[in-house]
Amino acid sequence: xxxxxxxxNWLCNVCSRRQFFLSSMNxxxxxxxxxxxxxxCLEDDKPDVMLxxxxxxxxxxxxxxxxxxxxxxxxxxxxxxxKRALDESHFYLSGSAAADSSQEDQCSISSKDSTVEAxxxxxxxxxxxxxxxxxxxxxxxxxxxxxxxxxxxxxxGSPNSRQPGDSERCxxxxxxxxxxxxxxxxxxxxxxxxxxxxxxxxxxxxxxxxSSSNSDNCNKDEECHKLKEQLxxxxxxxxxxxxxxxxxxxxxxxxxxxxxxxxxVEHESTExxxxxxxxxxxxxxxxxxxxxxxxxxxxxxxxxxxESRSLQDTLKQELSRAVNDCVDRVFKKEASSxxxxxxxxxxxxxxxxxxxxxxxxxxxxxxxSPQEQPQAEEAAVKPCSLEYYESSEAHSPPDQxxxxxxxxxxxxVTPLSSVNPxxxxxYPMHQNPFQFSYSTPLHDSQILEHLLKYGPHSxxxxxxxxxxxxxxxSPDSVDLPWDAIAMRSKVTSSHLAHHARxxxxxxxxxxxxxxxxxxxxxxxxQSMADRNPYMSLNIxxxxxxxxxxxxxxxxxxxxxxxxNVLKNFFPDVKFNRCITSQLIKWFSNFRExxxxxxxxxxxxxxxxxxxDIKDMTVSRDSELxxxxxxxxxxxxxxxxxxxxxxxxxxxxxxxxxxISAAKDSDPSWxxxxxxxxxxxxxxxxxxxxxxxxx
DNA sequence: TGACTTCCTG
DNA sequence: CAGGAAGTCA
Numbered sequence: 154x155x156x157x158x159x160x161x162n163w164l165c166n167v168c169s170r171r172q173f174f175l176s177s178m179n180x181x182x183x184x185x186x187x188x189x190x191x192x193x194c195l196e197d198d199k200p201d202v203m204l205x206x207x208x209x210x211x212x213x214x215x216x217x218x219x220x221x222x223x224x225x226x227x228x229x230x231x232x233x234x235x236k237r238a239l240d241e242s243h244f245y246l247s248g249s250a251a252a253d254s255s256q257e258d259q260c261s262i263s264s265k266d267s268t269v270e271a272x273x274x275x276x277x278x279x280x281x282x283x284x285x286x287x288x289x290x291x292x293x294x295x296x297x298x299x300x301x302x303x304x305x306x307x308x309x310g311s312p313n314s315r316q317p318g319d320s321e322r323c324x325x326x327x328x329x330x331x332x333x334x335x336x337x338x339x340x341x342x343x344x345x346x347x348x349x350x351x352x353x354x355x356x357x358x359x360x361x362x363x364s365s366s367n368s369d370n371c372n373k374d375e376e377c378h379k380l381k382e383q384l385x386x387x388x389x390x391x392x393x394x395x396x397x398x399x400x401x402x403x404x405x406x407x408x409x410x411x412x413x414x415x416x417x418v419e420h421e422s423t424e425x426x427x428x429x430x431x432x433x434x435x436x437x438x439x440x441x442x443x444x445x446x447x448x449x450x451x452x453x454x455x456x457x458x459x460e461s462r463s464l465q466d467t468l469k470q471e472l473s474r475a476v477n478d479c480v481d482r483v484f485k486k487e488a489s490s491x492x493x494x495x496x497x498x499x500x501x502x503x504x505x506x507x508x509x510x511x512x513x514x515x516x517x518x519x520x521x522s523p524q525e526q527p528q529a530e531e532a533a534v535k536p537c538s539l540e541y542y543e544s545s546e547a548h549s550p551p552d553q554x555x556x557x558x559x560x561x562x563x564x565x566v567t568p569l570s571s572v573n574p575x576x577x578x579x580y581p582m583h584q585n586p587f588q589f590s591y592s593t594p595l596h597d598s599q600i601l602e603h604l605l606k607y608g609p610h611s612x613x614x615x616x617x618x619x620x621x622x623x624x625x626x627s628p629d630s631v632d633l634p635w636d637a638i639a640m641r642s643k644v645t646s647s648h649l650a651h652h653a654r655x656x657x658x659x660x661x662x663x664x665x666x667x668x669x670x671x672x673x674x675x676x677x678x679q680s681m682a683d684r685n686p687y688m689s690l691n692i693x694x695x696x697x698x699x700x701x702x703x704x705x706x707x708x709x710x711x712x713x714x715x716x717n718v719l720k721n722f723f724p725d726v727k728f729n730r731c732i733t734s735q736l737i738k739w740f741s742n743f744r745e746x747x748x749x750x751x752x753x754x755x756x757x758x759x760x761x762x763x764x765d766i767k768d769m770t771v772s773r774d775s776e777l778x779x780x781x782x783x784x785x786x787x788x789x790x791x792x793x794x795x796x797x798x799x800x801x802x803x804x805x806x807x808x809x810x811x812i813s814a815a816k817d818s819d820p821s822w823x824x825x826x827x828x829x830x831x832x833x834x835x836x837x838x839x840x841x842x843x844x845x846x847x
Numbered sequence: 848t849g850a851c852t853t854c855c856t857g
Numbered sequence: 858c859a860g861g862a863a864g865t866c867a
Contacts (some may be wrong), residue, residue, distance in 0.1 A: 821864095
């Protein structure tokens with residue numbers, strides 16, 4: 154009789170707890186059961202961890218107990234009762250925080266016992282069997298509660314039996330608070346809790362030790378704290394019951410235990426559930442702590458797995474997209490060969506560099522660069538290049554010169570940009586866009602491609618980052634196109650017409666005109682480069698920021714370097730008029746700044762009333778030097794030669810003397826100073842000649 | 848006339 | 858830092 158009642162009770166509890174969990178997880182059980190039960194499984198929602206066991210038992214056991222009424226109405230009634238069950242379980246927790254932990258201990262030791270005991274809060278829940286069982290079940294519940302409390306007292310090792318009476322409330326609360334504090338300390342170590350949680354517990358709890366008095370504030374704090382504690386306890390209970398539920402159903406299906414557990418953890422995207430639950434266990438039981446740690450490891454592993462899986466998926470997607478693009482382009486090429494008209498972009502795509510382009514494209518994607526940007530750039534520039542080259546082609550006779558035919562053959566096989574960009578080039582990612590940008594009108598655009606990749610002053614010969622094999626093998630493939638262009642530019646171009654076109658077409662055409670209009674074209678190219686980061690990097694193949702830095706450091710030795718000196722000290726630069734002018738201009742700018750500073754400080758010295766020129770010195774501490782050093786040696790990683798100090802001091806004195814003598818009224822009063830200073834140049838150390846100096 | 852420089856401007 | 862005007866010089 155008793156056994157059958159217990160069994161019935163258990164069945165009821167199984168059902169009610171299922172309802173309890175589902176409602177606590179914001180699931181609509183009726184909907185789930187009505188709509189999804191026939192489908193065999195649920196998707197997406199996290200709670201589907203539970204669902205296999207729910208479903209299995211939904212039909213095997215609990216529904217059998219529904220004697221009348223629709224399932225929905227039964228379940229709705231249960232929901233109401235489950236709220237009572239929740240309250241009662243909450244009462245347990247608030248009565249003794251240790252209670253649930255002890256229960257947990259027991260549960261983990263014997264899941265069958267725990268099933269019965271954990272079911273006790275739900276014992277009130279009537280089943281379809283009717284209300285006549287309610288009283289006997291209540292009695293049973295009382296008896297069980299007493300048993301549990303007894304067990305708890307024993308396990309907690311508390312010498313004082315605690316009644317849930319008001320007289321002991323304060324003690325209990327204080328202990329709860331201490332335990333909670335410890336628990337939160339543990340939590341802090343284990344996981345990051347939201348700030349307000351820590352404060353809400355830590356604040357009142359910290360004030361508590363001195364709160365043996367019965368002041369109102371203290372009571373309010375205590376009440377507040379208790380409420381929070383109860384909230385947390387309820388949440389903990391929920392999670393624990395979830396676990397127990399899993400355990401119960403996994404026991405029924407032992408062979409699936411491991412798998413279900415794993416799945417359960419895997420589907421717990423919010424690890425905090427387990428973590429916080431485990432923190433409760435941890436307070437009381439070291440064995441459970443071990444479990445907890447294992448689970449955390451599992452969770453961490455699974456999270457990692459998930460991340461790597463997403464990365465894997467992304468890679469797969471990108472790869473398949475690249476392959477698709479490739480296939481599309483091949484077919485477009487086929488279509489074009491059958492006479493279909495293609496847009497410039499399409500023709501571009503069907504260039505011989507197609508495969509390389511795709512490969513490079515993929516690399517760029519992996520590096521995180523957006524794919525769209527370079528393509529947009531191509532689209533913007535390409536029509537111009539086509540237009541220009543088609544029109545310029547008209548000037549050329551159909552039978553090309555030998556130089557040009559050489560040029561035609563070379564670019565597709567140049568290994569420099571296409572095959573080894575990521576290894577050999579200093580700016581690999583930014584070079585890629587050009588690999589499939591200017592390749593279609595076979596002759597000229599390939600020349601152009603070279604120009605855009607390497608610049609008119611293509612300096613592959615000695616770039617510090619270049620592999621040696623590249624350095625000396627490349628000239629025939631590189632210089633020829635440029636020379637050919639230069640030659641053709643002289644032969645076929647009318648300067649005025651080309652210049653006008655250059656203005657209209659921008660940088661793409663500039664290189665062809667560089668020889669007759671050095672400054673203008675370099676300027677246009679540079680300004681275009683400013684707008685186009687990829688092109689900018691290619692221009693810097695000529696003079697890079699490193700070259701600029703080197704030039705600035707050279708200024709410490711020579712203010713007026715000759716062209717020969719510049720050529721000697723920039724061996725990795727393929728000099729032409731444009732580059733030479735740019736370098737000379739750099740030094741001109743350096744001088745400008747230098748003289749401006751000198752004049753400024755000289756005038757300042759006069760204003761400051763310095764009468765003796767010997768009082769004006771330039772040391773490494775002086776403000777003048779700091780200004781100069783800041784300009785030419787910004788990183789301050791270069792030891793400025795003493796000679797520069799001397800020259801600076803002399804210059805300052807010259808300015809001071811001239812201004813003091815009122816020579817500055819003469820428009821050309823600085824010329825004399827310049828004459829003096831230009832004689833003070835010293836030799837630049839040989840180390841500067843090595844291209845890898847910087 | 849071309850190379851180089853300074854000066855001014857942006 | 859670059860562009861450009863203007864000046865100087867061989």
